[in-house]
Amino acid sequence: MFTLLPLPANAQTEQRSYLTLEILQDRIDHLVQQEGRDTIDLSNYIIDLANPDSDFNLQFYQKINNIISRAGNPLSLNFSNSIIQGNFQLNQLGINSYIGSALSSVLTILEKAKINRYYPVQNNLNQQVPRINIFRGSLKFNDAIFTGEVDASNSLFLQQVIATGAKFQNIVKYNHSFFGKEVNFSQVVFSQNINFNLCHFFAVAKFQQVEFQGITDFSNSQFEELIEFNDSLFNQLTDFTRSVFIKTANFSNNIYRDRLIFAKSKFLDSLLFINTTFEKNITFRNSYANFLIDLQDAHLLERIDFSNAFFTPRATINTSGLAFDSAEAKLIGETNIIGKYINVNRLEGNETVLRNLIRNFRSLEQITDANRLEYKREKLRAKQLxxxxxxxxxxxxxxxxxxxxxxxxxxxxxxxLLGDYGTNINLLFSLGMMAIAFFSVLFWFIDRYRPHISQPIIPNRYEIIVMAISYLSLTCLSIVNIFIMTERPWLTLLCIGIIFLPIPALITSLIYKQGRYHNLLNTTYFVEDGSFREFRLLLGRLPIMPRFPFFRDRYQPILWCRRWSWLIYYNFSLNNIFKLGFYDIRLRDRHLPGLISTLVWYQWCLGVLYIILLLWTLSRTIPGLNLLIYF
Incomplete structure (x- = not known):
């Protein structure tokens, strides 16, 4: 997955000599120009700091610190291709100074302004003024080898810190440090634990092709610019708890052999894990995501946990190519929330990914999230078709x-469009209510408005007002709910209009255009079963009267003379759509115009399709009922 590049040939074969106090003094007295800056060049040496009480050890820090603390211009340090034996107290080489108004006088106005920006201090008489080790020049450790501990804690680096190809064989401490310019630890080997806790990176930070063999601690750190941790190996715990990432964070092509923790962290830009392998748990508990979390082609062997994470409307989790490589692999998040943010860019090549994600949420009994992913899958399928x-x-x-x-x-x-592929029961109920309201008014109009007959039948003002108010109320509530519950409300309404309007409008216009010339012209077209008035399930009921005379005797014409008679038409539509009702209302079968029969059968057929869709949706959205289909 990644390769650690070998040292350049000249670095491998060049002979190193031991650094003595005489050579050190000569290097201090004869500064060299590197990249336009005065530099103390200590490259290609063996620096023996193994004995902390030795005269060389004491004078090594003292001589370098004296010239750095007194120089008018910033001095850089170059330890490239050197071997530092023993513990290396890097922070003792900087300018130890108070922060705020008590900054060292050797610093320029511009440097003081930068320091105050990097390390703001509130004016508080009761607060002790902090001290920090300031490095004005750049530091280079390219291909250096550190055999002991490296302590650079509580430091502020105004220029670059470059350590490409270096090898740290013991603990590394950079905790509570500030980096004003680029930091580059690419192709480095950290053999022991490293500590970058409470660090602040104001420029690009590069940790590419790095081997982290110990615990990696970047907790409570902040990254202002791009950070690149890609193509690296993490053998033990990696901790970014409470860290803040302002720009893109690239963790692609990595291998994590132990836990990765981003708990309570903030990601204001993209977080990339492209082609990364997670052999242990990865945690985003209580984290904040503002943009893309990219898990494309990542390999998951255990859990990735987004519990209590907050996602802004811009946030999304790209799972294209995400592989669940073990039975323990899980993706965990808040019910009814996490499914909104998981996406794949196309269906082709991601069928298995979506199937695994859907199975993942069903096994966690997060039915809503599983259904939402299934809805997204079918949207992609529709786009593909x-x-x-x-x-x-x-x-x-x-x-x-x-x-x-x-x-x-x-x-x-x-x-x-009509039910979000069996995942949106509220949308489906709105569709049913619109159908009931529309057909109820239509049947009421056809049955109660017959102006061109010998004895015209016209509803009274009360009926007209009640039917108008009930129809508009049910329809408006349904439309509002459709706009709330679906992503494409206008297309959904267009689809409903195509189903409801053309055929009924054509049949109704033909009825009034042709006129009515049949017997029983002054009698209602609808009859009710007078043997019961109770709420019943009428799933197998047909909208026509039975043929056997014994049963026909129970059916009588509906009442027109009651103030509640308008409710009968709603009951009839409820029978046909929801297969429920308080009355068993049917069509009469004598002297019945064929167009009216056609219209009723059209509604009944729509009701059969609706009840199938409703039962299918209920089985997928209610825990327990879904087991009938999926298990």
Missing amino acids: SELITKTSWQKILTWSWLSLIPQWLGLNLLL
Whole structure:
């Protein structure tokens, strides 16, 4: 997955000599120019600091610190290709100074302004003024080898810190440090624990192709610019708890052999884990995500936990190509929330990913999240079918393979628009209420408005007002709910209009255009079963009267003379759509115009399709009922 590049040939073969106090003094007296800066060049040496009480050890820090603390211009330090034996107290080489108004006088006005920006201190008489080790020049440790501990804690680096290819064989401490310019630890080997706790990086930080063999601690740190931790190996715990990432954080092509913790962290830009392997748990508990979390082609062997994480509307989790490589692999998040933010960019190549994610949430009994992912999968499938239909060459159009795609595309889009593919029960109930209201008013109008007969039948003002108010109330409430519950409300309403309006409008216009010339013209077209008035499930009921005389005797014309008679038409539509009702209302079968019968059967057929869709949706959205289908 990653390769650690070998040292350059000249670095491997060049002979190193021991650094003595005489050579050190000569290097201090004869500064060299490197990258336009005065530099103390201590590269290609063996620096023996193993004995902390030795005269060399004491004078090593003292001589370097004296010249750095007194120099008018910033001095850089170059330890490239050197071997530092023993513990290395890097922070003793900087300018130890108070922060705030008590900054060292050797610092320029511009440097003081930078320090106050990097390390702001509130003016508080009761607060002790902090001290920090300030490095004015750059530090270079390219291909250096550190055999002991490295302590650079409580330091502020105004220039670059470059350590590409270095090897740290013991503990490294940079905790509570500030980095004003680029930090580059690429191709480094950390053999023991490293501590960057409470650090602040104001520029790009690079840790590419790094081998972290011990515990990696970047907790409570802040990264203002791009950070690159890609192509690296983490053998033990990696901790970014309470860290803040202002710009993109790249952790792609990494291998994590132990836990990775981002608990209570903030990601204001993209977080990339492309082609990364997680062999242990990764935690985002109570984290904040403002943009993309990219898990494309990542490999998950245990849990990735987004519990109590907060996602802004811009946030998304890209799981394209995400592999669940073990039975313990899980993706955990807040119920009814995490599913909104998981996405894949296309269906092709991601069928297994979506299947694993859906199975993952069903096993966690997060039915809503599983359904939301299934809805997204079918949206991608509809998009795929649409592309196959529209991008087919002219030679293949009107062939059977092309024509067979059209009913698939049409049926799938109907399921998506009318119920979010069986995942949105509220949308489906709104559809049912609109159907009941529309057909109730339509049947009431056809039955109660017959102006062109010998004895005209016209409803009174009370009926008109009540029917108008009830219809508008139910329809408006349903439309409002549709706008709340679906992503594409206008397309959903258009689809409903195409189903409800053309055929009923055509039949109704033909009824009034042709006129009515039949017997029983002054009698209602609807009859009710007078043997019961109770709430019943009428699942197998047909909208016509039975043929056997014994049963026919129970059916009588509905009452027109009651103030509540308008409710009968709602009951009839409720019978046909929801297969429920307080009355068993049916069509009379004598002297009945065929157009009215056609209209009733059209509603009844829509009701059968609706009840199938409703039962399917209920089985997928109510825990327990879904087991009938999936387990």
